[in-house]
Amino acid sequence: MMKAVSVESGEASKAKGHGVNRGLSVFDLVLRIVAIVGTLAGAVAMGTAEQTLPFATQLVQFSAQYDDFDSFKLFVIVNAIVCAYLALTLPFSIFHIMRSRAGKSRILLIFLDAIMLVLLTSGASAAAAIVYLAHTGNTSANWFSVCQQYTDFCQRSAGSLIGSFGAMVCLVLLIIFSAVAISRR
């Protein structure tokens, strides 16, 4: 009788473990979708940031685009890459919901997520450094803050950073949840 009870409790705990894993996988899918939206919003917002000042001299017209800053170009490219990657791994996430004992694919996903995290963070923080510099300027290097003139451009580029940093937090959570799901098999 003792053996029967222990086997029953084992099966119950296994079912509960599968339930938690399934919840984690569903949350994983939700986080991926949120991160896709974040990176897409960031890329689009930065890519369409453009401002032309109403006055112009004979020699030069004062206009600013994301193209003029190499960090912003990197930001748009990186956000597009991460968005495409997340969209391609959505089927993997759905597969993990259905089969919660998949170990090797989860480890591969953690590795790829970590690489995408590095890419996304570097793009976002490079753009953030330039945005901060544009807002405050720097007296030591004699770089003056351009945001007093290009206010729209500065606002747009700063807003696109928010989506990207939100997606970065989602990626960190994705890695953590995948690791927890691996450890609970």
Next chain:
Amino acid sequence: MDSKSTSYETAINMSETESTKQKSSSGAPIIATTKTISHNQKGGWRRGLSIFDFILRLCALATTLAAATAMGTTEETLPLFTQFFQFQASYDDLPAFSYFVVANAIASAYVVLSLPFSIVCIVRPHLVGVKLLLLILDTVMVAFTTAAAAAAAAIVYLAENGNSTTQWVAICQQFGDFCQRVSGAVVASFIAAFIFIILVVFSAVTLRRA
């Protein structure tokens, strides 16, 4: 030697400890005994990965410390000065560089504090909670160090090339030594970030139950 004696011990105590096993299978004692023996053999493989993990942590400590000190001790004073340029440059003139030093200092402090946890993981290869904690903090440190490295890299790139739209002048033509040293620190920080990624993958692999 040690693992062999423990496997014999678990074989003898099979009937008492079977109910306390977390993943209880359909329990004939013979099947459970072979699973126990293979579990102890696979402990050696985990132990090797944990030792490599510890060595990588030492490397990460070296790189983050090198990055922080290389950035923190750069200072260049030009022997001449003009009316338009300031003649001294140090890391705290640019807030991105100050953040770089702080972030790498925090990362190296974290690696120092995680070394005893790593040693515990070598000695006992089946601890799940400690490994999970190390994995979570390693992931956070990946984000931290890449953010610091990328921000500093963006500023260095700007200092080398300037920007025509905003009329920002490339100051690296004057402060060449400063820019070189800072670029070296940025590279070291990126290497540290990749070491942290490898640490995350190792922790994930050893977290898997056999």
